[in-house]
Amino acid sequence: MSAIEVDFRGGPVSVGLDNLKHVVVLMMENRSFDHMLGALQAENPKINGLTGKESNLDTTNEPVKVQPKAAFQGQLDPDPDHHFPAVNKQLFLGTSGPPATPSMQGFVQSYWDQQRDVAHSHKIMYYFAPNKLPVLHTLARNYAVFNGWFSSIPGPTLCNRAFAHYGTSFGQASMDVFYVKEPYKSIYERLLAAGKTTKLYYFDPASSTLEVVNLLKNQPQIFGTYQQFLEDCKRGELTDYSFIEPNYSDHPGPGGGELLASDQHPDHDVQEGEVFIASVYNVIRQNPDLWKTTALLLAYDEHGGIFDHVPPPSCTPDGFHASLADTGGVPFDFDRLGVRVPAILISPWIAKGTVIPGPEDPAKGRVFEHASIPATITQHFIGAYDQRTVREKAAQTFLDLLGDQMRPDLDCPSFELD
Amino acid sequence: MSQPPIIRVPKTARSSYQPHRPLWKNTLLQNQVRHFLEVEKDLPPEHRTDIVYDSIKTEADAAEYIRRVTEKLHSLGAKT
Numbered sequence: 001m002s003a004i005e006v007d008f009r010g011g012p013v014s015v016g017l018d019n020l021k022h023v024v025v026l027m028m029e030n031r032s033f034d035h036m037l038g039a040l041q042a043e044n045p046k047i048n049g050l051t052g053k054e055s056n057l058d059t060t061n062e063p064v065k066v067q068p069k070a071a072f073q074g075q076l077d078p079d080p081d082h083h084f085p086a087v088n089k090q091l092f093l094g095t096s097g098p099p100a101t102p103s104m105q106g107f108v109q110s111y112w113d114q115q116r117d118v119a120h121s122h123k124i125m126y127y128f129a130p131n132k133l134p135v136l137h138t139l140a141r142n143y144a145v146f147n148g149w150f151s152s153i154p155g156p157t158l159c160n161r162a163f164a165h166y167g168t169s170f171g172q173a174s175m176d177v178f179y180v181k182e183p184y185k186s187i188y189e190r191l192l193a194a195g196k197t198t199k200l201y202y203f204d205p206a207s208s209t210l211e212v213v214n215l216l217k218n219q220p221q222i223f224g225t226y227q228q229f230l231e232d233c234k235r236g237e238l239t240d241y242s243f244i245e246p247n248y249s250d251h252p253g254p255g256g257g258e259l260l261a262s263d264q265h266p267d268h269d270v271q272e273g274e275v276f277i278a279s280v281y282n283v284i285r286q287n288p289d290l291w292k293t294t295a296l297l298l299a300y301d302e303h304g305g306i307f308d309h310v311p312p313p314s315c316t317p318d319g320f321h322a323s324l325a326d327t328g329g330v331p332f333d334f335d336r337l338g339v340r341v342p343a344i345l346i347s348p349w350i351a352k353g354t355v356i357p358g359p360e361d362p363a364k365g366r367v368f369e370h371a372s373i374p375a376t377i378t379q380h381f382i383g384a385y386d387q388r389t390v391r392e393k394a395a396q397t398f399l400d401l402l403g404d405q406m407r408p409d410l411d412c413p414s415f416e417l418d
Numbered sequence: 419m420s421q422p423p424i425i426r427v428p429k430t431a432r433s434s435y436q437p438h439r440p441l442w443k444n445t446l447l448q449n450q451v452r453h454f455l456e457v458e459k460d461l462p463p464e465h466r467t468d469i470v471y472d473s474i475k476t477e478a479d480a481a482e483y484i485r486r487v488t489e490k491l492h493s494l495g496a497k498t
Contacts, residue, residue, distance in 0.1 A: 415427050
């Protein structure tokens with residue numbers, strides 16, 4: 001396709017998009033946008049992060065401001081509650097509840113509910129200081145930060161990750177097993193049926209996948225390990241679309257040794273997640289042919305109960321209705337999004353310091369969520385495809401962010417792992 | 419500038435390694451184990467681990483259980 005052609009939606013095709021052969025998605029665990037990237041607003045006002053004045057009231061009615069005191073490990077223990085009823089409190093405390101605009105005032109009091117320790121509850125407002133996260137912050141400074149990427153559901157991991165694989169959670173708003181309903185297919189099945197290549201890489205068999213019930217059970221051939229991902233990249237045999245899962249547990253290696261969880265799920269060490277993100281980036285970055293033909297999306301599945309200041313907007317419903325048992329009795333029709341999460345699109349075809357405006361910009365802002373992933377992959381690799389939810393069809397896609405100018409090699413950072 | 423900017427990434431402290439962290443502290447891993455138990459019910463009896471949820475106490479226990487079932491699913495390689 002030449003640069004003057006148009007894609008099937010009628011928009012112009014950039015040189016970067018014309019060169020694109022691979023999309024890789026790395027999905028981490030349970031951290032909010034403000035917690036991980038909020039500090040960067042001080043150096044780039046376009047980033048909708050923290051001013052330092054954002055606060056929640058604690059259970060003694062004292063205001064608790066955000067503070068740049070987040071540590072790699074040891075602060076968010078117990079794991080902050082992020083099931084639907086708790087997130088509902090985090091979003092709507094002090095309001096009449098949905099459909100009111102979320103107040104974002106309930107994070108501290110929700111965390112207090114878990115062990116009734118006022119001082120400990122304040123830690124939910126901590127965020128990482130600039131340069132505390134050299135990998136994430138470097139990627140944010142160098143590529144494209146989404147101000148408006150939200151988790152798909154105001155709830156926990158599995159139903160949110162389902163949106164990245166299927167464009168829906170099939171009505172599930174909890175951590176329970178869900179089953180695929182016809183006519184919908186996973187993005188992997190769609191790609192294979194279209195003659196494309198795809199792989200879902202889990203870290204190793206002991207960490208495995210969070211998509212066991214539907215995908216690993218029925219399509220084990222689409223899975224590989226992280227080691228295989230590294231080898232595929234080095235050999236130039238990366239599939240068209242790859243999805244990477246981090247290591248979800250501390251466990252011994254196959255030949256001994258110690259493998260640390262790299263998912264950044266509280267209370268796993270955030271530093272190990274930094275190392276993991278850097279290793280994914282480096283293996284693409286260090287292969288020149290791969291680097292110029294690959295877009296890497298780094299996203300977090302949900303906020304993990306941690307503070308963010310941006311009220312999640314409404315969205316196109318997907319036609320399902322959540323069980324009231326899962327939502328604490330709150331009716332939920334998958335018509336509003338969950339809490340905002342970090343998301344960064346990485347490619348040499350993206351201008352340094354790009355920030356995609358979100359809801360803070362009523363004129364130009366764009367709202368993304370995990371259904372944007374299958375929507376984008378389908379659009380790019382398959383084209384017209386009708387057997388998907390209206391939610392996915394309405395989701396924003398992100399490959400238009402690739403431009404016409406490839407940045408010189410000297411302008412794109414690398415990471416040196418100790 | 420003659421080479422790309424290189425950002426140093428410190429190694430994670432080894433003290434972070436806590437394979438004996440109680441499973442109840444990690445709701446994600448608890449649910450991952452529950453889902454594997456659910457899938458295992460559909461395996462032919464001779465391929466089941468016969469491991470019960472209550473015997474999985476730590477992250478390392480969970481990882482070992484998940485490894486066994488994952489490898490089994492790959493070795494079976496087809497719909498059960």
